[in-house]
Amino acid sequence: MDNTLxxxxxxxxxxxxxxxxxxxxxxxxxxxxxxxAILADGMGGYNAGEVASGMATMMLSAELExxxxxxxxxxxxxxTGQLFAHRCILDKVALTNLAIFSAAESQPQYAGMGxxxxxxxxxxxxxxxxxxxxxxxxxxxGEEFSVVTRDHSLLQEQIDSGMxxxxxxxxxxxKNLVTRALGVDHDVETEIHDYPVQPGDIYLLCSDGLxxxxxxxxIRLTLQMLTANLExxxxxxxxxxxxxxxxDNVSVIVIxxxxxxxxxxxxxxxxxxxxx
Amino acid sequence: xAKLILSMDGLVLKEILLTKERxxxxxxxxxDIQIDNLxxxxxxxxxxTILNDxxxxxxxxxxxTLVNGQPAKKHFLKSGDVVELGKYKLKYVxxxxxxxxxxxxxxxxxxxxxxxxxxxxAAETPTADARKALDDAQAGRSTPPSGVPAAAPVAAxxxxxxxxxxxxxxxxxxxxxxxxxxxxxxxxAVIAKxxxxxxxxxxxxxxxxxxxxxxxxxxxxxxxxxxxxEIAGIKMEFFLKS
Numbered sequence: 001m002d003n004t005l006x007x008x009x010x011x012x013x014x015x016x017x018x019x020x021x022x023x024x025x026x027x028x029x030x031x032x033x034x035x036x037a038i039l040a041d042g043m044g045g046y047n048a049g050e051v052a053s054g055m056a057t058m059m060l061s062a063e064l065e066x067x068x069x070x071x072x073x074x075x076x077x078x079x080t081g082q083l084f085a086h087r088c089i090l091d092k093v094a095l096t097n098l099a100i101f102s103a104a105e106s107q108p109q110y111a112g113m114g115x116x117x118x119x120x121x122x123x124x125x126x127x128x129x130x131x132x133x134x135x136x137x138x139x140x141x142g143e144e145f146s147v148v149t150r151d152h153s154l155l156q157e158q159i160d161s162g163m164x165x166x167x168x169x170x171x172x173x174x175k176n177l178v179t180r181a182l183g184v185d186h187d188v189e190t191e192i193h194d195y196p197v198q199p200g201d202i203y204l205l206c207s208d209g210l211x212x213x214x215x216x217x218x219i220r221l222t223l224q225m226l227t228a229n230l231e232x233x234x235x236x237x238x239x240x241x242x243x244x245x246x247x248d249n250v251s252v253i254v255i256x257x258x259x260x261x262x263x264x265x266x267x268x269x270x271x272x273x274x275x276x
Numbered sequence: 277x278a279k280l281i282l283s284m285d286g287l288v289l290k291e292i293l294l295t296k297e298r299x300x301x302x303x304x305x306x307x308d309i310q311i312d313n314l315x316x317x318x319x320x321x322x323x324x325t326i327l328n329d330x331x332x333x334x335x336x337x338x339x340x341t342l343v344n345g346q347p348a349k350k351h352f353l354k355s356g357d358v359v360e361l362g363k364y365k366l367k368y369v370x371x372x373x374x375x376x377x378x379x380x381x382x383x384x385x386x387x388x389x390x391x392x393x394x395x396x397x398a399a400e401t402p403t404a405d406a407r408k409a410l411d412d413a414q415a416g417r418s419t420p421p422s423g424v425p426a427a428a429p430v431a432a433x434x435x436x437x438x439x440x441x442x443x444x445x446x447x448x449x450x451x452x453x454x455x456x457x458x459x460x461x462x463x464x465a466v467i468a469k470x471x472x473x474x475x476x477x478x479x480x481x482x483x484x485x486x487x488x489x490x491x492x493x494x495x496x497x498x499x500x501x502x503x504x505x506e507i508a509g510i511k512m513e514f515f516l517k518s
Binding site for chain 2: 116154222
């Protein structure tokens with residue numbers, strides 16, 4: 001049996017500049033062989049937003065690709081006692097953060113640039129999700145559709161503190177204020193969690209250009225109805241955002257779990273891991 | 277910038293710009309907005325503004341506060357809301373800015389931690405960054421709410437009527453954004469409702485839908501009144517309801 005991740009995961013990537021913006025400050029990346037998906041929504045004047053999000057996806061993907069081809073993400077890290085995936089993602093995100101921050105500090109045209117980030121790494125029947133800012137990861141499992149990530153935004157803080165209800169939040173004028181971003185400070189606080197994965201699950205990574213323009217219920221309906229044709233689902237999501245005004249760049253990464261993908265735990269891979 | 281228009285018996289008394297993060301309303305002179313009337317409590321209510329959003333809070337006043345005729349303790353203000361204290365009315369209005377500015381405003385910005393605190397905590401002197409964010413935000417304050425997108429409605433509602441098989445004659449209104457047709461695992465197509473009309477797209481199956489006798493390809497096809505569609509052996513007619 002073909003046991004690679006790419007045969008267990010179907011991944012579709014789409015990005016669009018929308019109906020209003022002249023250029024696209026979103027950046028997307030996916031590698032089905034490593035079960036890796038990265039989405040970044042850049043911000044900053046002129047084209048600095050594109051630079052920040054582009055740096056985030058390119059650098060993080062390259063670093064994670066190298067790291068995960070040397071060690072398996074499900075291995076236990078001997079230093080921290082946690083999954084290698086965790087330490088690796090946190091380290092590489094910090095590294096990427098520093099690179100963007102240094103570029104912003106040293107080049108006047110990039111001053112103040114930054115980006116949101118949401119990344120998903122699939123391995124050993126689970127997914128590790130790391131995010132910063134208001135780009136989201138949704139999961140559709142059967143009938144249940146939920147937001148897995150919690151936005152790092154002023155609005156989410158207001159909702160959490162009970163100042164404003166979820167219904168009222170749709171009318172808020174403060175949608176575009178994130179409380180965390182990559183590349184705006186020397187240090188970055190990354191939120192990271194693991195979730196078990198089931199065959200049939202559909203995961204959606206998106207920039208706020210989608211969830212600000214299209215209601216969650218419509219997103220759910222689209223994913224559910226077009227499960228059989230993921231490409232069409234991704235195209236339809238972007239089309240809906242644009243039909244509703246498309247005021248922002250809109251990006252989606254849709255991932256369908258076709259079957260289980262347990263990590264190889266034979267004596268041979270254990271030996272190999274030991275000698276690496 | 278948002279403002280409150282104070283009126284009584286339909287007579288406008290004054291306009292108050294919401295310049296401060298917290299504006300208190302009451303009978304006493306210490307209030308930001310003083311209304312010297314016995315029906316108004318000394319400290320009656322407050323409007324708290326956080327960047328572009330304003331909240332009204334009743335400060336346990338004796339006679340209460342109404343928003344759009346309903347008693348309110350705490351209310352998230354939307355443009356056009358009318359706040360009533362006794363005989364006085366305060367209309368909350370956010371101004372409309374040119375669309376270009378509005379588009380610019382929607383760009384995501386980072387709000388550094390500790391540049392903005394919940395109003396309960398005394399507001400600290402904002403840093404340069406926060407002030408800039410605040411200015412930027414206020415410059416474009418009047419963007420229409422982007423939450424409930426107002427797509428131009430499709431002129432006429434579309435529907436399909438099944439022409440053959442067991443359920444011949446059945447009608448189905450196409451009210452949802454997406455309506456799927458066919459048999460899952462065999463052949464499925466969807467009809468998407470878009471601002472400028474209805475479109476049919478093939479979803480799954482080896483067979484593609486037939487539109488007016490011609491097999492369509494993977495591209496979405498616009499539907500016209502009285503088009504005949506065939507999916508998984510079922511013929512149906514698309515029509516527009518007036």
